[in-house]
Amino acid sequence: MPTPTHDEAAHEIFCQNLAVKLEAGIRPQLRGLYEQHVKPDLGEQNHNPRTIAKAMRKFDRTRLWYRLRTDNQDRMYTISAEMIDGQIESLATKAKANSGKLGSLRLDPALKVPGYLSELDIHRKPGGYHTEFMADDVAAGAQYDRTITVHNMGSQGPNNDDPGLSLAAEIKRRFPKLNPRRILDLGCTIGNNTLPYADAFPDAEVHGIDCSAPCLRYAHARANALGASVHFHQMNAEQMSFAAGSFDLVISRILLHETSSAALPRIFRECSRLLSTGGVMLHSDAPQFNEMDAYRASLRDWDATCNNEPFMLTVYNLALEDMYAEADFERTRTFRGYAPSVHFQQHRTDPHATRSGGQYFFTGAIK
Numbered sequence: 496m497p498t499p500t501h502d503e504a505a506h507e508i509f510c511q512n513l514a515v516k517l518e519a520g521i522r523p524q525l526r527g528l529y530e531q532h533v534k535p536d537l538g539e540q541n542h543n544p545r546t547i548a549k550a551m552r553k554f555d556r557t558r559l560w561y562r563l564r565t566d567n568q569d570r571m572y573t574i575s576a577e578m579i580d581g582q583i584e585s586l587a588t589k590a591k592a593n594s595g596k597l598g599s600l601r602l603d604p605a606l607k608v609p610g611y612l613s614e615l616d617i618h619r620k621p622g623g624y625h626t627e628f629m630a631d632d633v634a635a636g637a638q639y640d641r642t643i644t645v646h647n648m649g650s651q652g653p654n655n656d657d658p659g660l661s662l663a664a665e666i667k668r669r670f671p672k673l674n675p676r677r678i679l680d681l682g683c684t685i686g687n688n689t690l691p692y693a694d695a696f697p698d699a700e701v702h703g704i705d706c707s708a709p710c711l712r713y714a715h716a717r718a719n720a721l722g723a724s725v726h727f728h729q730m731n732a733e734q735m736s737f738a739a740g741s742f743d744l745v746i747s748r749i750l751l752h753e754t755s756s757a758a759l760p761r762i763f764r765e766c767s768r769l770l771s772t773g774g775v776m777l778h779s780d781a782p783q784f785n786e787m788d789a790y791r792a793s794l795r796d797w798d799a800t801c802n803n804e805p806f807m808l809t810v811y812n813l814a815l816e817d818m819y820a821e822a823d824f825e826r827t828r829t830f831r832g833y834a835p836s837v838h839f840q841q842h843r844t845d846p847h848a849t850r851s852g853g854q855y856f857f858t859g860a861i862k
């Protein structure tokens with residue numbers, strides 16, 4: 496983990512507090528504009544999140560919120576980039592020293608990063624998560640680790656692993672007979688939500704894949720530093736080199752919305768191919784739009800238009816369970832639900848000050 500100076504730490508705290516103010520203090524008030532003006536004006540068209548978002552953007556208060564949130568996102572990356580720039584070589588050296596004891600790291604320099612990751616600066620992070628600036632680079636991973644605390648407003652615990660902890664607990668509750676020998680996490684980035692599966696299923700071999708080499712180097716070093724054995728691979732989830740039927744549990748956390756309409760069916764087919772009979776596929780992302788009212792769905796407009804996550808407004812409208820059926824899962828063996836957040840149960844903060852509302856949505860299917 497990169498170490499901040501006093502001023503960098505203070506700047507980060509300011510950025511995190513402003514994020515809480517925007518999310519828990521100001522955003523809930525904007526619903527009043529919708530109820531009083533937009534909803535009556537739009538009438539029947541009201542059901543469409545895009546139309547609602549467009550109408551909401553006409554109000555100065557909404558536009559100010561968009562501007563402040565966007566500036567705060569850029570502020571978050573500026574603080575961490577300045578912090579990491581000064582330590583980039585020592586971080587790479589430390590990462591190397593922490594590597595190679597537990598689990599493994601397999602990079603593939605020939606892997607082509609998909610266009611949906613390389614053609615825009617995802618989350619407004621310059622260079623996205625895959626760009627490398629030097630040999631043995633871990634900067635993108637270090638930056639992810641540093642910024643997710645600010646982004647999640649501290650609501651996912653000191654190791655930012657609350658989604659993994661909560662979903663692993665939910666899987667154990669829902670599938671008490673599942674005793675996975677091999678577990679695969681798709682789009683694992685720095686493995687923050689992969690490691691909880693190694694704890695929850697100590698007899699299983701845990702693997703994580705991602706396209707980003709700097710994040711995977713960091714993930715491997717991080718896992719070693721935390722005493723966890725996980726095997727990290729640089730692969731595209733659309734086409735993986737693992738043997739058919741070689742996993743009993745395939746999971747992902749906030750991967751789906753970063754892909755594309757063409758990639759998703761390929762990823763689901765790969766999940767189906769890799770799972771053994773009776774194995775479980777579970778994808779956790781923000782809730783689908785049919786889980787909420789149209790106004791709440793329209794809040795995703797900021798992510799899509801300002802935060803370089805254009806697929807969000809599409810993916811949350813897809814009939815995922817139908818797509819699972821098309822990928823060779825039985826329709827009757829699909830499921831969806833919410834895993835209660837372990838951190839939220841313990842700390843009971845304002846649900847608006849969590850990005851997930853104190854629970855993690857998931858969909859999936861049993862092979």
Ligand SMILES: C[S@@+](CC[C@H](N)C(=O)[O-])C[C@H]1O[C@@H](n2cnc3c(N)ncnc32)[C@H](O)[C@@H]1O
Nearest residue numbers: 682683684688705706707730731732733748749
């Ligand atoms: C928002 S991050 C998710 C991080 C992590 N799972 C977590 O819970 O914090 C999405 C990750 O998915 C990776 N990703 C996106 N598309 C992918 C693909 N087709 N194959 C492998 N990884 C992919 C990105 O590189 C990025 O690291």
